[in-house]
Amino acid sequence: MKTLRYAVIGTGMMGHEHLRNLALVRDMNGWDIQVTALIDPNEEMRESAVSLARSLGNLHANGYAKLSEVDDSSIDIYLIVSPNFTHHAIITELLPTGKPILAEKPVCTTVAQCDDLLLRLAGYPSPFWVAMEYRYMPPTARFMERLNSGEIGTLRMLSIKEHRFPFLEKVGDWNRFSENTGGTLVEKCCHHFDLMRLMVDSEPVRVFGSGAMDVNHLDERYGTRTPDIIDNAYVIIDFANGVRASLELCMFADGADPQEQLTAIGDRGKLDAFIPGPDRFWPDARERSASVVFSPRDRSAPSIDRLEIDPALAAAGDHHGSTYYQHVQFVRAVQEGGVVEVSAEDGVKAVRMGAAAQESIRTGQAIVFDQFMTDASLPSQGTAR
Ligand SMILES: NC(=O)c1ccc[n+]([C@@H]2O[C@H](COP(=O)([O-])OP(=O)(O)OC[C@H]3O[C@@H](n4cnc5c(N)ncnc54)[C@H](O)[C@@H]3O)[C@@H](O)[C@H]2O)c1
Numbered sequence: 001m002k003t004l005r006y007a008v009i010g011t012g013m014m015g016h017e018h019l020r021n022l023a024l025v026r027d028m029n030g031w032d033i034q035v036t037a038l039i040d041p042n043e044e045m046r047e048s049a050v051s052l053a054r055s056l057g058n059l060h061a062n063g064y065a066k067l068s069e070v071d072d073s074s075i076d077i078y079l080i081v082s083p084n085f086t087h088h089a090i091i092t093e094l095l096p097t098g099k100p101i102l103a104e105k106p107v108c109t110t111v112a113q114c115d116d117l118l119l120r121l122a123g124y125p126s127p128f129w130v131a132m133e134y135r136y137m138p139p140t141a142r143f144m145e146r147l148n149s150g151e152i153g154t155l156r157m158l159s160i161k162e163h164r165f166p167f168l169e170k171v172g173d174w175n176r177f178s179e180n181t182g183g184t185l186v187e188k189c190c191h192h193f194d195l196m197r198l199m200v201d202s203e204p205v206r207v208f209g210s211g212a213m214d215v216n217h218l219d220e221r222y223g224t225r226t227p228d229i230i231d232n233a234y235v236i237i238d239f240a241n242g243v244r245a246s247l248e249l250c251m252f253a254d255g256a257d258p259q260e261q262l263t264a265i266g267d268r269g270k271l272d273a274f275i276p277g278p279d280r281f282w283p284d285a286r287e288r289s290a291s292v293v294f295s296p297r298d299r300s301a302p303s304i305d306r307l308e309i310d311p312a313l314a315a316a317g318d319h320h321g322s323t324y325y326q327h328v329q330f331v332r333a334v335q336e337g338g339v340v341e342v343s344a345e346d347g348v349k350a351v352r353m354g355a356a357a358q359e360s361i362r363t364g365q366a367i368v369f370d371q372f373m374t375d376a377s378l379p380s381q382g383t384a385r
Contacts, residue, residue: 001335007037007075009067009090010082011049012171014104015040017317018081019049021324023056024316028324031331036074039064040082042171072097077334080104083174084181088113092120100126100334102327105133106190107347109182111355114348121344127333129340130347134191135198136322136329138307139290143262143273146305147199151294153268158199158245160192161261163253164277166216166231176217176227178358184230184249185209185361186354192247193237193353194346199264202241203349208366209235209357215252235357247357254281257288269296278318290320 006022008015019035026033035058040046046063053061064070067090078094080087080103088108094101107130108117121128134140147155167175167188174180181187197203211233220227235247250256259277263270272295276288290309295302313321332338356367 001031003032003034003076004331004334005034005036005074005076006079007039007067007070007077008035008049008079008081009039010080010086010104011038011040011045012042012081013168015045015049015081016052017319017323018079018327019053019056019058020316021313021327023058024312024324025327025331026057028312029328029331033331034058035061037062037064037070039067039070041065045171067093072099075099077102083170083172084109084187085174085179088117091117095120095124098125100128100330102129102131102330103347104131105194105347106182106186106351106354107344108351109180109186111352114351117344118348124344127330127340128344129330129333130342130344130350131323131326132191132194132342132346132350133319133322133326134195135342136325137275137290137320138309138322138325139273139275139292139320140195140262140322141325142292142305142307143264143271144199146271146292146294147264151269151296152264152266152271155200155243155264155266157263157265158196158243159248159261159263160195160246161248161263162188162192162259163248163250163256164259165254165281166251167229173222176220176222176229177225178228181229182351182354183358184251185211185233185235185357186351187229188251189233189235189247189249189357190347190350190354192249193357194342194350195262196237196239196245196247196353197346197349199262200239200241200243200245202239202243204237204353204356204369205240206238206366207235207353207356207360207369208237209233209360211235211249211357211361230358230361233357233361235360237353258290267297269294271295275320279314280318 216231217227231251258274260275262273290307
């Protein structure tokens, strides 16, 4: 395999997770992967990333404050892990390179940027992939496999529940404001909306949401500003093929185990995936395993798949090894012309669904999704109560 030299743009919490996983991708596959450029305006994060990268064997890793300081001829792949509100401008800056790009979710933060990105990316000569790690979590992947096996019959209802801890603190507190993130249902829940499209295999036609910031961040002040990010919501989505889906998000449920539950119900049975949260947030070593359970309608015993996560992959991040699995598939797309599994269009659709849910919460009305495909002077995406 040809050497792949990565530039990592944004070296905060998730940038560090990508560095640890890229080292595993190199070591576990014997691939020649080198991280050569770490770009971040924040000196502390940049230096921490350079020292981590070097300790992981990237001996030529160097730090840069700006993307424009990096010599493009020394880079084969760009990995964007900066805050959401920077993604659109960074992608635009990278397009003339024509190089492969892996861009963290959400691919952008507004519907206008969605339209613009699709236009700019049409005919892009290299893989452009939106990082949607939740697709690659082993319990989610097994859930998909069993869903596609047809054992539940025809899918009719899909629900995704996430009960978790509040948003973590970020560099410069960018995630406290919807104008930076796109709003909670774009920032966090684009993962869930992406999973819904993948699992239902259809497009949304109507979105109705109810949510607010009821518990978290109420006492926080940044200068004169108070955060405006939703911490709990229900969202119901009708899909074109008649499947109904729902999302239940609660971000003041720190002690919940599992953190996520996926449920698919068809005319022959029900499938659940139970997904624990990241180990590092639990003080004890209590065993918390992931499983996928099929419950047939005939009341015969449910069948349970327990999933073991490779400890090296689990230790490399908060996402059950999914960051590693996604990188492997991305490298295959780059090196072998493999399929781009999460396209710009997928990334953009997930943003649009989140933005439609935010707009439904703001207005109290169901949103007809087709009418939400262009910006049409949408008002800002604040929190309704
Ligand atoms: N897929 C997932 O599960 C997942 C999980 C966490 C974060 N993320 C995404 O990763 C991205 C980063 O999140 P994070 O948690 O690492 O945030 P963070 O605040 O910890 O780190 C972001 C870093 O980007 C830097 N930065 C700001 N502007 C920049 C610019 N123009 N160019 C380069 N670097 C810049 C900041 O200084 C900071 O060090 C976000 O888009 C977030 O949504 C994805």
